[in-house]
Amino acid sequence: MASVPGSHRPLRKAVLPVAGFGTRVLPATKVIPKELLPVFDKPALQYVVDEAIAAGIEHIVFVTGRNKGAIEDYFDRAYELEVTLEAKKKETELNEVRSPIRAAGSMSFVRQQAALGLGHAVWCARDIVGDEPFAVMLPDMLMMAEPGCLKQMVDAYNRVGGNLIAVEPTGTPERYGVITPESRDGRLIKMKGMVEKPKREEAPSNLFISGRYILQPEIFALLESQGPGAGNEIQLTDSMARLMQSQTFHAYEYEGRTYDCGDKIGYLQAFAAYALAHDQYGEQAAETLRALLADKG
Numbered sequence: 001m002a003s004v005p006g007s008h009r010p011l012r013k014a015v016l017p018v019a020g021f022g023t024r025v026l027p028a029t030k031v032i033p034k035e036l037l038p039v040f041d042k043p044a045l046q047y048v049v050d051e052a053i054a055a056g057i058e059h060i061v062f063v064t065g066r067n068k069g070a071i072e073d074y075f076d077r078a079y080e081l082e083v084t085l086e087a088k089k090k091e092t093e094l095n096e097v098r099s100p101i102r103a104a105g106s107m108s109f110v111r112q113q114a115a116l117g118l119g120h121a122v123w124c125a126r127d128i129v130g131d132e133p134f135a136v137m138l139p140d141m142l143m144m145a146e147p148g149c150l151k152q153m154v155d156a157y158n159r160v161g162g163n164l165i166a167v168e169p170t171g172t173p174e175r176y177g178v179i180t181p182e183s184r185d186g187r188l189i190k191m192k193g194m195v196e197k198p199k200r201e202e203a204p205s206n207l208f209i210s211g212r213y214i215l216q217p218e219i220f221a222l223l224e225s226q227g228p229g230a231g232n233e234i235q236l237t238d239s240m241a242r243l244m245q246s247q248t249f250h251a252y253e254y255e256g257r258t259y260d261c262g263d264k265i266g267y268l269q270a271f272a273a274y275a276l277a278h279d280q281y282g283e284q285a286a287e288t289l290r291a292l293l294a295d296k297g
């Protein structure tokens with residue numbers, strides 16, 4: 001299959017869908033957006049925005065919903081707090097409070113009025129993205145990687161163009177969407193297809209789709225006509241499978257590890273992993289965790 005004409009257009013925009021209910025982590029998410037739950041000392045969302053910026057993304061589109069206003073506030077000025085910190089000469093804290101703020105106009109927020117599924121959420125960003133390639137980053141999937149997962153993907157995208165999906169080996173393919181590979185060149189895998197939550201013995205590979213995508217804008221027309229799929233939701237994977245009939249798709253087995261914060265144990269694991277990896281607090285965190293486990297016997 002030929003590469004898409006113009007498919008090497010640079011990647012400038014990323015869509016971060018944040019309109020879901022986070023039902024697997026209730027009651028914590030009753031009033032706090034799942035994406036703002038702290039993973040050690042930062043909201044989960046901050047890690048993902050940092051990953052986007054490090055990959056050269058210039059504009060971030062958040063697809064938000066009702067009760068998610070705190071996300072917009074997090075990326076805005078907090079005058080009262082800043083003035084108080086300034087008066088108390090708390091420089092470090094002041095820098096931390098200001099660090100999420102990007103240049104005016106480099107973030108957009110669009111509403112998904114009803115959580116109809118990830119595919120529908122991405123479609124809500126169509127006018128802001130326009131006719132150019134874009135990244136989709138699931139903010140409850142944290143990728144611990146150096147360089148960041150999206151940066152690794154951008155480097156691969158600049159070589160092959162088309163559509164690109166980050167994948168990672170898993171021992172439980174039945175829990176995820178996995179890819180059907182056609183051929184492999186190092187970390188880059190030409191894709192034949194993908195399967196949502198296959199039976200373990202029937203899984204076409206152990207490579208699961210881990211939550212970072214680079215997509216061509218033609219996906220939007222397909223999303224527009226996409227009917228509900230698994231879970232009665234409009235699924236991004238269903239439209240990607242249709243786009244695969246006319247455009248190339250590669251999977252990229254990125255170097256790093258994914259932490260899925262979408263359920264309670266995954267969130268615990270991410271919290272502990274990021275605490276252990278923290279420059280300043282890592283050793284103390286390890287001591288604390290060891291002591292806790294020893295107490296438990």
Ligand code: UTP
Nearest residue numbers: 017018019020021022023024115116117118121
């Ligand atoms: P998830 O399925 O992991 O999030 O979707 P969720 O729906 O919030 O979680 P549960 O299943 O109820 O526990 C992945 C990402 O896509 C967003 C979510 O906010 C999450 O960041 N999403 C999902 C939307 O923005 N809109 C949707 O309709 C569905």
